[in-house]
């Protein structure tokens with residue numbers, strides 16, 4: 270081989286090496302990349318996803334085939350074996366909304382029938398009929414008056430317990446007929462004038478005393494033997510604390526005149542039955558007008 274020929278051969282080898290060496294570098298790099306990729310997070314997750322919860326190792330949070338493993342469900346998702354929940358058809362968009370339900374006053378009690386023990390009578394709610402008279406009046410023990418049977422029986426229990434507790438109570442008046450109420454009211458008008466009489470007494474047909482369920486009491490054995498000072502007696506305090514246990518409410522409490530139309534009458538008890546009396550007591554002794562959601566009855570609306 271000539272010198273020139275050897276020189277050509279050396280140049281050819283250098284060119285081959287120049288081309289092959291980078292190729293080897295590239296090929297070995299690809300091999301290393303493939304090897305590393307087998308242990309990259311996604312590839313690892315794909316191989317171990319069946320035993321690890323989703324979210325581990327950066328795996329996509331798509332459940333593996335077959336659903337999530339039991340015990341790994343997230344809040345609100347269905348249990349694996351539960352059938353898909355039935356989805357009710359959504360209401361039609363143009364379906365009219367039902368009107369709001371307006372509860373009638375009375376909270377489920379009969380406050381309208383004159384013979385109901387829970388009837389509400391005031392200056393805006395006359396008895397219907399105006400001359401209503403109860404048909405089950407009985408004598409009240411120890412007094413020359415009458416009340417409806419259930420009220421008379423409850424009053425006897427109340428008075429026995431008040432006496433036991435040292436606050437004996439006597440009965441002043443109870444049921445008045447339509448005609449007796451008219452006479453009573455006219456007597457107050459003659460004595461006090463129209464305005465004061467309206468705050469102290471009811472017109473005939475508008476009085477609780479006509480229902481047979483109301484009673485006015487006085488304290489026995491107390492310096493105050495009349496109704497006007499009854500509010501300062503022990504008997505009055507006993508009634509405020511205990512009357513509800515016997516089915517009575519102190520009907521015209523202090524501070525409720527704008528609702529009831531009457532200044533406070535701590536001596537005037539109204540039998541309403543033990544259920545209603547307890548409910549009124551539970552709510553802090555509002556007037557019956559407030560308790561039942563009725564309109565205020567400060568006057569006759571004339």
Ligand SMILES: [Zn+2]
Pocket residue numbers: 478483484485537538
């Ligand atoms: Zn009264």
